[in-house]
Amino acid sequence: MNSVQILERLIGFPTVSRDSNLALIEYVRDFLSARGVDSRLYPDASGRKANLYACVGPSERGGILLSGHTDVVPVDGQRWSSDPFRLQERGARLFARGAADMKGFLACALRAAGLAAARPLRLPLQLAFSYDEEVGCLGVRSLIDDMSRWSHRPAFCIVGEPTMLRTAVGHKGKTALRATCHGRAAHSAAPDRGVNAIHMAGDLIGHIRRRQAGIAHGGARDPAYEVPYTTLHVGVIHGGTVLNIVPARCELEFEIRNLPADDPAALVSAIRADAAAVARSMHGDCDAGGDDVRIDFELVHEYPGLDTPSDSPVVELAAALTGNRERIKVGFGTEGGLFSGRLGIATVVCGPGSIDQAHRSDEFVALDQLQRCDAMMDSLLDRLA
Numbered sequence: 001m002n003s004v005q006i007l008e009r010l011i012g013f014p015t016v017s018r019d020s021n022l023a024l025i026e027y028v029r030d031f032l033s034a035r036g037v038d039s040r041l042y043p044d045a046s047g048r049k050a051n052l053y054a055c056v057g058p059s060e061r062g063g064i065l066l067s068g069h070t071d072v073v074p075v076d077g078q079r080w081s082s083d084p085f086r087l088q089e090r091g092a093r094l095f096a097r098g099a100a101d102m103k104g105f106l107a108c109a110l111r112a113a114g115l116a117a118a119r120p121l122r123l124p125l126q127l128a129f130s131y132d133e134e135v136g137c138l139g140v141r142s143l144i145d146d147m148s149r150w151s152h153r154p155a156f157c158i159v160g161e162p163t164m165l166r167t168a169v170g171h172k173g174k175t176a177l178r179a180t181c182h183g184r185a186a187h188s189a190a191p192d193r194g195v196n197a198i199h200m201a202g203d204l205i206g207h208i209r210r211r212q213a214g215i216a217h218g219g220a221r222d223p224a225y226e227v228p229y230t231t232l233h234v235g236v237i238h239g240g241t242v243l244n245i246v247p248a249r250c251e252l253e254f255e256i257r258n259l260p261a262d263d264p265a266a267l268v269s270a271i272r273a274d275a276a277a278v279a280r281s282m283h284g285d286c287d288a289g290g291d292d293v294r295i296d297f298e299l300v301h302e303y304p305g306l307d308t309p310s311d312s313p314v315v316e317l318a319a320a321l322t323g324n325r326e327r328i329k330v331g332f333g334t335e336g337g338l339f340s341g342r343l344g345i346a347t348v349v350c351g352p353g354s355i356d357q358a359h360r361s362d363e364f365v366a367l368d369q370l371q372r373c374d375a376m377m378d379s380l381l382d383r384l385a
Contacts, residue, residue, distance in 0.1 A: 057121030069133030100353030105160025136301030160351030194246030
């Protein structure tokens, strides 16, 4: 099977993060098994999702790991020109949910694994297909936990997120948090008898915005990024019940996308201090002392950034495979920082398609991008052999 045929099968599995990916994983396992390649599954606690790992070639040596996620974002509320879970070819472009992000790369990796199974390899080709990347790089961690105990880990990792087959040597880390503001309810005709949790949230947002402004004007910078500094962003807020009740509760969700030079834990500590100051400032309202007037924090998810030196051998390998020596850094996150940070595996991000197509209606990958990715894989197999 060629990459387009494999991609057509992968697209047909609607692996939105909220749903199971097992049908796709079983297809991949059967595809590999039919070619004499064993694979190992790492199911989640519910049994509805799983990572897959496979090795083609001598497992007692470190080889090249091709990493990609099987989940896709929802299509809810989007206007598509065709069925998003059925591959459509129009004008040398292949349209479907996940075509660019990132089942196109998975298809090329599976094609390569099938070819590798028929060749004697000196070094192994390894596959790592994960779940729940789109909701915080959550699923791959069970595989990484297991890999941390292996005596023979991959030497290099290529994460196939869409970069137009340019070599990305870095991306920012992300920390997502939920802050819950606890005030005191009262009748809105006598607001001084309560503590307004929405006002607390507004004050905390003000602190977050001032910290963002300080970072933008005087913080660490890396001009290789489109946004060259660490960013803080409030994206969700929920609070109150009805207009004539002083709200006792308000939740907001915010994120930090940090340069490797910035410590997100230090930023979180500073924002916690800001929240404590906001709570204390409310204590003059209705004699509002006590632990019930407070702001609690919950970590939603986090993943580390990636910062691979430009002279790393894996960067040279990617340049040789693609014929492109351009090095870039990307604003979006990947599982690459986990492979690099947790396991010490030299990692780059390089895959077919454009991130500009990800998460939008009529997502597509160009046919020539898949062809170029196949050529990259063929060159990789020659080197492994």
